[in-house]
Amino acid sequence: MPNPSRSRAAALAVAAVLLTSWVSGCGGDSEDEDLTAQKLDWKECPAPSEAQGGGSAPSPLPGGTQWQCATLKVPLDWSDPKGDTIGLALIRARASGAPDRRIGSLVFNFGGPGGSGVASLPAFGQDYAALRTRYDLVSFDPRGVGRSAGVKCENDQQLDRFFQQDATPDDAAEQQGLLRNTRTFNAACEKNSGRVLPHVRTTDAARDMDLMRQVLGDDKLHYFGISYGTELGGVYAHLFPKNVGRAVFDGVVDPTQNVEQGSLGQARGFQLALDNFAEDCVSKAEGCPIGDSPQDVKDRIAGLLKDLDSKPIPGVFPRRLTQTAATSGIAQSLYSKDFWEYLTEGLEQAYDGDGKVLMLLSDSMNGRSENGQYSNITPANISINCADDKPRYTADQVRSKLPEFRAASPLFGDYLAWGLVSCTDWAVPGAAEHPDVSAPGAAPILVVGNTGDPATPYEGARAMVNALGKGVGVELTYKGQGHGAYDSGNKCVQGAVNGYLLQGTVPSTGTVCS
Template sequence: MTHRKTVVRGAAVAAATSLLLAGAGTAGATAPAATDRPVWSPCPPPTAAQGGGDAPGVGWECATLAVPLDYAHPQGRRIGLALIRHAATGPGKRIGSLIYNFGGPGGSGVATLPGFGSTFSTLNTRYDLVSFDPRGVGGSAPVSCFTGPQTDAYNQVDSTPDTPAEAEQFMDVTQAFAAACEKKSGALLPHLTTTNVARDLDRIRAAVGDAKLNYYGFSYGTELGGTYAHLFPQKVGRAVLDGVMNPDENYTDGALYQLKGFQLALDNFAKACVAGSYVCPIHRSTPAQVEQLLTDVVAHLDQHPARTADGRMLNDSLALSAMAHTLYSASSGWPALARAVSSYANWEDPTALMALADSATGRDDKGHYDNGNNIFSATSCADYGVPQTTDDIRQQLPAYRKASPLFGEQFAWALNQCTYWPVKGATDHMEVSAKGAPPILVIGNAGDPATPYGGAEVMARRLGKGVGVLVSWKGGQGHCSYGKGSACIDGKADDYLLNGKVPAYGTNCP
């Protein structure tokens, strides 16, 4: 996650967009009109709200499915959901569609799925690969708030305020952001709950012609999958939840719980740097010294923001977002963080850190932002949001600082995102009990920063006996597990999805 002043985009597969692979492109393609049944046609390039880029190329088709804005009034206003698919390639008998959600809330499945085409090629032999932009995201009635220049200015406000004046400014800009969202997208905001996205998911299942939902949810997609299983247990087919959100955590406790995951990942990054597990130009004698260097960089930027070649300013808030963003991927993110910090360690070149910050916040090189920040606030606040005053946050700061000296303050102050939001939280925590559903694979990664491993254990229990099947990657690093280098994890998931073979509860992958 990291788009607002939250360090992470609540459990998005935040690094996903940086992994997109450009396709051959499809000249002249336009977004399909919304219909009750998908009418598939060549995909246009992703919009700015989806993150931009090239059209996905040969084999990918797009459609727009009409669904009710308000399920309490299903004959009322309708909105269009952007869909994408790649038909099953064979050999082998087609099973149906495998529908993906890549996290967030705020990730564009339409923009993300093509970048993982090779990762899911085995599954694509017998499934149509399908994804979508959830309501409010990208090409699906996107929530609009600040303009690009306004977001640039927003990101210059200190998200770890040191003085009463800075705290007031931070609260004021958060209030202005909420007001802009309400002004531009107020009619959408009450209907952007995960429960409604789950109802949309059931419409997509029916629209692609499947009697049961075959599903792969990463990160926030595990919350969506658990919600779907609770609402429609008899309609669940084969489902995998990977990088699992803890269903028992509420708004404030959940942020602290997640913060501890990021500190664990930071510790692992520093230990690997010292051990020489990757090329680490900020190598020091101890992990504590590596972490202290990052802390020193952030402290320096707090007092002396650095100007980039294009005139923009890298401050401590953006640097923290960049650092957290890289912890999602041990293979690519850790080396990128070490290089970026090294290039700035003598208070010289902020270019690399700013590029990582742009990736974290969804900004392209033209100053356009995707709308992930907007929908992250919209869904988080509508689901569980609890208003937090300045005094509330200050009372919680010691616990957050203790949990992570580097990230703690930014995580704590980010609790203000729902303080001025026009829609109040519908519940305290997610409900995922799914009595009557078939076995659902729940994959936990011991080194996951954004969705700490304990969430998988809780989710497997809460789904119910005989439903939640826990599989653990004890040696994992980075966010989520599939396609991250574990032949054991990939094999268990593939065998389950392709052949219906359910692994033993508590299976451990090295």
């Protein structure tokens, strides 16, 4: 299963994006070719591929600006920059203001890892209208994602079964089943995408961004990273500190934690978000239809999940809502306060034996469209995480950690603890315990933390500031709910971010918005 802590693009269901064959993106020979001198051939954007999430071609922005797409050629293996190349899918909307006011390109990464920026940016485009007055808005499918040599593992029917499996085993037989399914999935990734798997690390994506910067014609990389995009931005700043322009990190991954520490922090984060949801529900004047008190709301949810473990209910025909699918659907709904009403509706229906809404939420988390096709967010998410993260966990190790995870979250503890086995028997060794984001000499980076963030807990923002180094990270706190802060609409947050990106005005470190 993808790590829900990092899957913002899937959680917000904007990865609306058929792999046109990742092999076609590999195999070019760049011998004697200067990739920094390549010219991008911007054209009208096609409809997103299945790997990007499917759907229709992006509609023009208000005012008629068309989205344009191009392909950037990058080395498959950055240790052999004259060797084979792959193509990275790019998208942009040109700046709306006067040409003499244009700063450059503002490159977005919306997280995951595994989210398609080509599909996500048009979905959020109007939210960044103020920033487009002085920047071309640009995003991309990182290597291994969507149309950028997208990793392919199992087919849609196999993925349906994969996401229906019992991911919180209660006995030895169920544990063996989970490990067997994990090995089968991982073997399919190696069989279908083995050539690209060693080359999807975050350090590879960061090098791609520096080549992108040069080809776009910018002296500095101006960057807006969200969720995992903050980790990618931090790694870029470490590798290329002198090339950092104006950068914002929002919904911040703690770069000092290993995968176990990160998952444990997310267990606490999702539990906090569930607590806040339950308190909000019972505070409403019209009453809460799913419980009489916050504890009653959580007890009834726990009871539902226990019942689903042995007796799934009808979901989206012909599939049934299992305990795992319901858990991922609940997690998905906690990414934004805007989704809380759907969680209430889904729980209310599930208590009456109808699991459709919770299953639709789960499908959104997992990148499944209504026609039953999956984006490649899960294969990409697992591939990038396993290439990045050195630890490999056994079932015995997970069992020993269950008490701590359950203490952090009675509801999500088992789910996140057993997610640690995702990289067991992976074909490629992990790179490090955690990313290096130290960036002495880099320009100021605005780091925005949300106190109610379930997926990237608030403490990660301070850890990122400290890890970036003195004089680099500038912390801004948003006292709110949901994953990330800028897209909450909070005027204080948006004012500070816009002021920095548009005018270069660095907020006072420690600024608090509520």
